[in-house]
Amino acid sequence: MLNAVEFQAKIQNGLIQILDEYKQELGEKDDIKVIVLLNKKSTQQKDIIDELTENPIQVNGILSREEIYNR
Template identity: 85%
Template sequence: MLNAVEFQAKIQNGLIQIPDEYKQEFGEGDDIKVIVLVQKKSFPKKDIIDELTENPVQVNSVLSREEIYSR
């Protein structure tokens, strides 16, 4: 029989502390399955497209096709 318990905890010295209210549900030597979901506090790193979308490059003149390919 499976019994699921969900709680939030902080990792301290490489250990996840089980809250006191759940400790009685687990016995010494019990086989358990642990699934860890990490909630990151920082936003994902922006790539060059994100940067250019937020800060477009201003150009003074537009090059013709010939000028582009002549370089």
């Protein structure tokens, strides 16, 4: 009989922790099949534009966008 259980987990020291609610259902001697799906955001490398958008560099003496359009 084939049962499926789905949950999200983090890998710690190369191990996937089984949630407490599934530990009785998934015994240590059971044969299981593991399929790993990575979230896209964790697999994509950020380019410089993404990095600067999230962490803009503050430079003194440069006009802000509001100051430019108010002139």
